[in-house]
Amino acid sequence: MKRTVPIIITALGGFVLIIAYFIPRTQGWGETAAIWFDVLASIAFILGGGNLLKIHLKKISDQNSGWGYSAITITAFLFTLFVGLGKIGVNPNIQYPDFAWSGSYRTIGSPFWWLYEYAFKPLTATMFAMLAFYVASAAFRAFRAKNIEAILLLGTAFIILLGRTFAGVLLTSWLPDWLVGLKLENLTVTIMKVFNTAGNRAIMIGIALGIASTSLKVLLGVDRTYLGGGED
Amino acid sequence: MKSSLLSKAVLAGLVLAATVWAQEEGPAPPTNVVATDHPWDGGTQLDVSWTLSADDAVNVATYKFYRTLTEAEMLKEEADARFKALNHAKQIVTTELFADADQQGIPHDDPELLGRIRAARKSAADEAITAVNADIVATAGETKYRFISILLAGENTLTVAKLNRAVAYGFKVVAIGKNGVESAPAVSMAAVQPIRQGFDGTRFFLSLIVFIICGAVIYYINVARSGKPLNIRKIAGLQAVYEAVGRATEMGRSILFVPGIQDINDIQTIAGMTILSRVAKTAAEYEAKLEVPTSRALVMTTARETVQAAFLSAGRPDAFNQDLIYYVTDEQFGYVAYLSGMMVREKPAACFYMGSFFAESLILAETGNSIGAIQIAGTAQPAQLPFFVAACDYTLIGEEFFAASAYLSGEPDQLGSLKGQDVGKSIVGIIMVIGVTMLTLAAIVGFDSGFGAAMLDAVDFLKSVILT
Amino acid sequence: MYEFIKNIDRRWIFLLMFVSVAIPILLQIQFPEKATDLAVTTYEAIEQLNPGDKVLLSFDFDPASEGELGPMATTFTYHCAVKGLKMYFMALWPVGPQMVDERIEKIIHRDFPDMVYGEDYVNLGFKSGNEGVIKVIVTDFRKLYTTDAYGTAFDDIPMCQDIYSVQDMDLLINVSAGYAGTKEWVQYAVTAFPDDIKMVAGCTGVQAPLLYPYIPDQLPGLLGAIKGAAEYEKLVVERYGLEDQPQYLEGIRRMGPQLVAHLLMILLIITGNVIFFIEKRREGQS
Incomplete structure (x- = not known):
């Protein structure tokens, strides 16, 4: 029973979405199924929040290693939730001046805006910027001309790296007009449009068929491992 | 003398007025506006045709097309x-x-x-x-129209879309002269209601392709069930699962499993869960500690179910600790920051990245590399594959990732589905060869020649009818 | 020295990368740009619209990728505003509305103070559901958007009253950092309604190769990362004489650090390979 009901729901949802694509009468059903998932996912935020509190409060109470980070996490979570949900420091909407909570929670100058502007924004930007450092380190360590394929990849990487900047224009500006296709900036476009597109299409076709086959296995209940196995 | 001058002036004035009047006269109106239902659609379109204005060839620049407003x-x-x-x-x-x-x-x-x-x-x-x-x-009581489109002279049909099938529509066509003057409007004889058909005909070929591919998968699942042996090539990344878990056990360190950053409705996350099931079972058998931080609450719930069942099937239900499978945050880089910090502090011996990944792939894989963990990644995000290939020990590329479940379980049902997938590949290959051959032939004989034009038409049919 | 480079601590590489990015920023080194076809088609798609035409701008990115996508979002907003187009901003990412707010504040409020909220531009805000949102609004906006980002009812907003679905837009502009983003817009909006929805997009460098298969039928214009943004910026700056306004030159400015960083990457790869071959030879000799 524990396995059968989810499989029935999965199969129903999946086949409705497939049928809705071909039968005009059922087109609205697909949208409804999509909205149901949104409703479920929204409720899951509460589940996530509850689990976050449970795990970190337990860490703090057990004084596990790194419990200080848990304390910071809980404090930041509760404070952000409070100023966001409470719309602290938010001005009323001009259409509804009588209602203090009618304004946007993102009002400039409100505590929530401050948190976003001076904590969230720089922190996430920092994490993303770290990619530049990791790419450099990975390039130094992993890009080796071990065989013909690797040499081709390295050559392509050089062309793209140069062709995507002014260095490419500068290095091959001397080429005559009849060799314009070999200018690095044009070669970059050709590689992206022809070789990259061809390779990507091959990978995408494989992935698409893999997705179709996996989805079908899930819908038919052939693959139940995500539910914890085949036993009912 | 005076009267003669006056009469000349009056005559000239009349001629000028007649000329201006003639110039500002609009073309003859179109006639016979008729609407019919558009076949094989969802009841949202009507085909409208009309007889061109008698002046179409000489004094019509465009036609303006209107439909009635619904109540x-x-x-x-x-x-x-x-x-x-x-x-x-x-x-x-x-x-x-x-x-x-x-x-x-x-x-x-x-x-x-x-x-x-x-x-x-x-x-x-x-x-x-x-x-x-x-x-x-x-303005009450007037029939109100909404402007729909402009058509060029000579055009006398239009398919009107986005209609409500519960309403009958009337139409109005006006010819616009080359001098910019409008003709009298031609109004449709009767209001017509669009009809919804049972099947969207424009998607017939797609439904056929879906039917063939799905049918092939189901057929081969049945073939496999009948006991016919099916082979699958060795996938190094999946064979390494046991090695990685074993190594973590030997070193007395934990195993980290990251199921990507998408929710459970993403098929990659589900594929990740099937691999998690196998990793968890092996970890339970080896008595290794398995930690699964998730970025979605629903993934956490699913992962708990999966791991609990795996521990049960390994005969170690007592070893299951649900607190090791927990939610961190939905925020992409918040999740990455947590994982990086945790990896540096706890130094897991094996890291699995199985699911849908984006910019975090390289950050995670490089951090894992710096702590010396054995790393296995699997994703169907083509953009992230190069990063995983560069920084991980093994990478499951695209379809290998989806084949993992069948490979690891070895169940005939699942292996059969892989064979069915190959039929899909063959169809794609055949269509590609046909398309490329036709275009190449057209280029050789010349696009203007009869054969070349026929080839181009065939390619167009393939692209815009069969594959749409 | 050889041993040092061979076993180099990766923190030295991090330091090199930091210096190679910091120096061009501090010295404000800039290089000329040449617009490629994709930037030109993107520019033309907006340039060809008439004042009053409706444009849906979906800003599907976050502060993390703002460094890469912010300049093109700014230029898109300026280009639409200067053309007098009606702008409908929305986001599939939770912090997308903040990206929209920033453009409204810095571009529209500052340079187009006569534009009226609700008549010339509107911020519809974020809706959760990723491609699910696209699937619904391509046929019915009101099913998901009952209000704008500030709580005003959808039907109370003058410029929204004749909008029923994405198909009513004259152009769809998407700036995307990943999922959900350009690929989903192409798959669920443009592919489903190819005659009614026209789209151009800007995306991160990592995403760009994946979107090339959709060019030019489903995606006539695409700006790939800062390079694409700089090319598009050049076209807009030249057309509207913005050479003296630094906020519209951010993409071009960021190409300086990009060039030096790319050169460093090439240097690192070459160094790594030199070490690899030396080691290989030593192994062969021993």
């Missing part, structure tokens, strides 16, 4: 006009009074000010509504 649209337009006038009037009054209050230093929450604003908004709204209502009454 709901008319009411909506009226309501829109009221809303627009109402809000505009209210907003102006509110802004003015707040500006006055600012000048006088009165705070915005002053009760007296708010009372004045309320009264002023009400009277401004009443005035605006009265004016709009008067306009609506003045």
